Amino acid sequence: MQLRFVGCGDAFGSGGRNNTCFHVTGSHVNFLIDCGATSLPALKRLGIAPDDIELILITHFHGDHFGGLPFLLLDAQFTRRTRPLLIAGPQGIETRLTQLMEALFEHSSKTRQKFELSVVALRPEEKRSFGAVDVTPYAVVHGESGGPFLGYRVEAEGRVIAYSADTEWTETLIPLGRDADLLVAEAYYYDRVVKNHLSLKTLEAHLTEIKPKRLVLTHMSDDMLGRLDTLDYMAARDGMIVEL
Numbered sequence: 001m002q003l004r005f006v007g008c009g010d011a012f013g014s015g016g017r018n019n020t021c022f023h024v025t026g027s028h029v030n031f032l033i034d035c036g037a038t039s040l041p042a043l044k045r046l047g048i049a050p051d052d053i054e055l056i057l058i059t060h061f062h063g064d065h066f067g068g069l070p071f072l073l074l075d076a077q078f079t080r081r082t083r084p085l086l087i088a089g090p091q092g093i094e095t096r097l098t099q100l101m102e103a104l105f106e107h108s109s110k111t112r113q114k115f116e117l118s119v120v121a122l123r124p125e126e127k128r129s130f131g132a133v134d135v136t137p138y139a140v141v142h143g144e145s146g147g148p149f150l151g152y153r154v155e156a157e158g159r160v161i162a163y164s165a166d167t168e169w170t171e172t173l174i175p176l177g178r179d180a181d182l183l184v185a186e187a188y189y190y191d192r193v194v195k196n197h198l199s200l201k202t203l204e205a206h207l208t209e210i211k212p213k214r215l216v217l218t219h220m221s222d223d224m225l226g227r228l229d230t231l232d233y234m235a236a237r238d239g240m241i242v243e244l
C-alpha cells in the first residue's frame with residue numbers, strides 16, 4: 001500500500017502547493033483523504049485516474065479540503081464513469097455537498113449520475129467499514145465554521161494511516177495516531193501557538209504518547225516552509241509517495 005501526497009498545502013497556496021488531497025492505493029484499496037479545490041488537476045498531473053477512486057474521506061468543509069468534489073463529480077459525469085463512488089465525511093455532508101455543487105455548477109446537484117454515488121455522514125468514534133477500508137473518525141478542534149471536524153484513523157491491508165486533519169492540539173489525536181504506521185499531522189507553525197491549528201512544537205511534546213512509527217508533516221504555512229531544511233521530521237511535498 002502507498003500514500004501519495006497529491007496536495008499538502010494550506011488554504012492560501014503557501015509554497016505554491018496544492019490543497020489537501022492524499023491518494024492511498026494498494027491491492028484492494030483506492031481512496032482519497034480530502035479533496036481540496038485543486039485536487040482534480042493535481043490528480044491528472046500525477047497521472048492518477050479519478051475514475052478508479054472508490055472512496056473519498058472528507059475531514060471538514062473548508063474549501064482546501066472539500067472544494068474539489070464538484071470538479072471531480074462533473075468530470076466523472078463527462079468521462080462516463082461507471083464505478084460506484086462513496087463519499088464519507090462529517091455530519092451534514094449531504095447538504096453541504098449539494099450546496100457546493102449548486103454554487104459552483106448550477107443544477108449540477110440534480111444531475112442523475114450514471115454511476116452509483118453514495119454520501120455517508122460519519123460520527124466521531126463510530127468505526128465504519130467501506131470495502132477493505134476501516135475508518136475510525138475522531139473529533140478534532142478547528143474553529144466555528146466549516147465543521148464538524150474529523151481526523152481519521154484508517155486501517156487497510158494490515159496498515160494504519162492516521163491523519164490529524166486541521167486542528168489545534170486535542171487529546172483525541174492520541175488514540176487517533178497511536179502506534180500508526182504513518183501519522184500525517186498538520187504542522188502549521190513551528191512554535192507559535194494559535195487557535196484552530198497545530199504547531200510542530202506542540203505536536204512534538206506529545207509524540208511520546210502517540211508513538212507513530214512514521215510521521216509526515218503537512219498543511220504548512222510559509223513559516224514552516226521556510227524551515228524545511230532544518231527540520232528533524234519528514235515533511236510532505238506534492239507528489240511525494242510514502243510506501244507502507
Ligand SMILES: [Zn+2]
Binds near residue numbers: 064
Ligand atoms: Zn486546511
Ligand SMILES: [Zn+2]
Binds near residue numbers: 062065146
Ligand atoms: Zn480547515
